[in-house]
Amino acid sequence: MSSASFLLYYYLIIPTGEKNVYADLREANSEVEAQLDTDIHSSQLKPDYSAALEINDETVGWLRIPGTSIDYPVVQHPDDEKVSADYYYYLSHNFEKKRSIGGAVFLDYRNNATSLDSNTIVWGHNVYNRRNLEPILSDLDKYEDIDFYKDHPVIEFNTLENFYKWKIYAVFATNQMQVDDNGYVFNFFYPNISGGNFEGYINEVNKRTLYHTGVDVKDDDKFLTLITCYRGFDTSDYRAPSYIVVVARQVREGEDATVDTSVAVK
Numbered sequence: 001m002s003s004a005s006f007l008l009y010y011y012l013i014i015p016t017g018e019k020n021v022y023a024d025l026r027e028a029n030s031e032v033e034a035q036l037d038t039d040i041h042s043s044q045l046k047p048d049y050s051a052a053l054e055i056n057d058e059t060v061g062w063l064r065i066p067g068t069s070i071d072y073p074v075v076q077h078p079d080d081e082k083v084s085a086d087y088y089y090y091l092s093h094n095f096e097k098k099r100s101i102g103g104a105v106f107l108d109y110r111n112n113a114t115s116l117d118s119n120t121i122v123w124g125h126n127v128y129n130r131r132n133l134e135p136i137l138s139d140l141d142k143y144e145d146i147d148f149y150k151d152h153p154v155i156e157f158n159t160l161e162n163f164y165k166w167k168i169y170a171v172f173a174t175n176q177m178q179v180d181d182n183g184y185v186f187n188f189f190y191p192n193i194s195g196g197n198f199e200g201y202i203n204e205v206n207k208r209t210l211y212h213t214g215v216d217v218k219d220d221d222k223f224l225t226l227i228t229c230y231r232g233f234d235t236s237d238y239r240a241p242s243y244i245v246v247v248a249r250q251v252r253e254g255e256d257a258t259v260d261t262s263v264a265v266k
Contacts, residue, residue, distance in 0.1 A: 062156075074105050175241070230242040
């Protein structure tokens with residue numbers, strides 16, 4: 001295969017196939033999405049992601065954010081930890097497990113996809129407007145705008161066992177450089193933030209958040225952290241990856257899933 005043919009295949013043919021797969025899955029998932037309108041805490045219905053599981057047996061759930069392009073199955077690769085702490089299979093493989101620079105939306109290997117940890121971490125690329133690539137988590141950038149947050153304060157992330165809704169608590173950007181953060185690097189993708197870790201974690205989030213949502217949190221809450229790359233910093237002196245991070249907390253049992261966004265302030 002010539003270099004030109006390879007590039008055509010890698011950038012055009014593979015991504016187009018990805019789009020078709022996701023479109024088919026969303027259509028098959030229409031019944032599941034209809035179920036999201038039910039009372040998720042009293043309903044006996046379970047999510048049905050059988051169509052996704054037939055394509056990828058590592059499917060562990062589904063992430064959807066109204067007002068964005070984010071509407072994807074979430075996968076988790078069991079061998080990530082065995083390779084390297086810095087390696088994630090789905091950064092370089094798509095939902096069909098084919099090589100792709102777009103990757104897939106995936107759960108951190110340290111997280112339990114069934115019971116959910118105190119901090120569930122979901123990663124994905126920000127491919128911006130690359131031709132024919134699925135945007136994956138690119139639209140997380142929209143949450144820089146407090147008005148967008150006010151229109152879309154609730155995230156839907158479901159597992160194979162249950163439907164869950166999550167109220168956005170904070171949004172921040174970081175380049176993970178000690179020199180730019182008072183000599184400190186905030187480990188925001190740590191899966192255990194309960195107990196003695198909770199207060200310190202929340203304090204660090206509150207220091208960095210772009211706006212305060214007014215959503216309350218408790219030390220026994222469960223959190224969802226969404227992470228993608230960010231280009232809002234000056235990259236002329238590129239030294240470390242930059243991320244935009246959206247932190248949400250799970251809607252509690254019996255709690256109203258609506259959010260009073262009028263109290264949100266920059």
